[in-house]
Amino acid sequence: MKCIFCQSPDTVVKDSRETDEGKVVRRRRSCLKCNGRFTTFERVQLRELIIVKKSGAKRPFDRAKILKSITTALRKRNFLEEEIEEIANRITLEVESSNSKEVQSQMIGKLIMQELAKIDQVAYIRFASVYKDFSTAQDFAKFIGKIRENQ
Numbered sequence: 449m450k451c452i453f454c455q456s457p458d459t460v461v462k463d464s465r466e467t468d469e470g471k472v473v474r475r476r477r478s479c480l481k482c483n484g485r486f487t488t489f490e491r492v493q494l495r496e497l498i499i500v501k502k503s504g505a506k507r508p509f510d511r512a513k514i515l516k517s518i519t520t521a522l523r524k525r526n527f528l529e530e531e532i533e534e535i536a537n538r539i540t541l542e543v544e545s546s547n548s549k550e551v552q553s554q555m556i557g558k559l560i561m562q563e564l565a566k567i568d569q570v571a572y573i574r575f576a577s578v579y580k581d582f583s584t585a586q587d588f589a590k591f592i593g594k595i596r597e598n599q
């Protein structure tokens with residue numbers, strides 16, 4: 449694995465441990481050239497999946513995109529990298545466990561919303577505003593009104 453800081457190919461594993469009940473291996477790596485440290489997560493991919501967007505366009509399923517969405521939603525909300533990785537893993541597992549080879553992108557959006565709703569209201573609203581494509585303050589107000597009703 450190349451160093452993320454200096455791109456040197458000489459990195460070593462300093463520490464390796466299983467997380468998420470052994471489904472994920474977390475490795476702390478260190479670069480021999482610049483001494484930079486970074487973490488990698490290795491997990492089993494259950495199946496190859498195709499994501500079908502609202503437009504009908506098809507894309508290969510990409511866990512990194514889920515991770516990015518969650519990371520963005522949880523920015524400055526005091527969550528650890530590990531916690532965010534675990535959420536992404538849970539969603540990925542759920543998606544990969546679905547019965548069909550093709551998965552609607554809305555389903556993934558809903559799963560992310562469910563996970564965020566459980567842990568952080570601000571992140572939930574942040575994600576929903578992008579996902580549901582809010583364009584006016586009214587859209588926001590309506591959405592928040594609905595959350596209050598459900599509480």
Ligand SMILES: [Zn+2]
Binds near residue numbers: 454455
């Ligand atoms: Zn380096």
